[in-house]
Amino acid sequence: MENKAYKLDIEDLLRLKKQELKTDDSVEIHSLDLALQSIQKRLDYCEYHFYEFNNFSTQVCLLKDNISKTETNCFSVRTIFEANTYAFIQNLHAVIDSLPYALNIIFTVDPTIERNNIGWNWDFIKNYKQEFFLSLSKLCITMMYFQN
Numbered sequence: 001m002e003n004k005a006y007k008l009d010i011e012d013l014l015r016l017k018k019q020e021l022k023t024d025d026s027v028e029i030h031s032l033d034l035a036l037q038s039i040q041k042r043l044d045y046c047e048y049h050f051y052e053f054n055n056f057s058t059q060v061c062l063l064k065d066n067i068s069k070t071e072t073n074c075f076s077v078r079t080i081f082e083a084n085t086y087a088f089i090q091n092l093h094a095v096i097d098s099l100p101y102a103l104n105i106i107f108t109v110d111p112t113i114e115r116n117n118i119g120w121n122w123d124f125i126k127n128y129k130q131e132f133f134l135s136l137s138k139l140c141i142t143m144m145y146f147q148n
Helices: 010-021 027-056 059-068 077-106 131-147
Strands: none
Touching (some): 010 077
């Protein structure tokens, strides 16, 4: 199930940050390592729940559930299907919410990396002018619109 194409190259990102800071040990490096490990773990969870979602969302599975209400491990197929859908979305949301923190360490704009307002908000977004972040900010604006 795990695919190396979905793995962050954490070691390479850390190596590049160490080169930039000219040190192997700093608060930034430690924080970046933890942030990237956390993002990767959430991506792994997304992959797992997507795999389970696919297993229990086949037409045959859902039809059997409608007809016979067969239970798998004491839960209906529908419950398993819905729980994995919900868990996938929660973990994807956590990945998206975690990105500003990691991005601020990689491309430091706010030197206080533990500041509370690092997130998808206007104060964070306006600091990035590069094209790459323009696309991310559009995603962010969309997310903020739907949260209100």
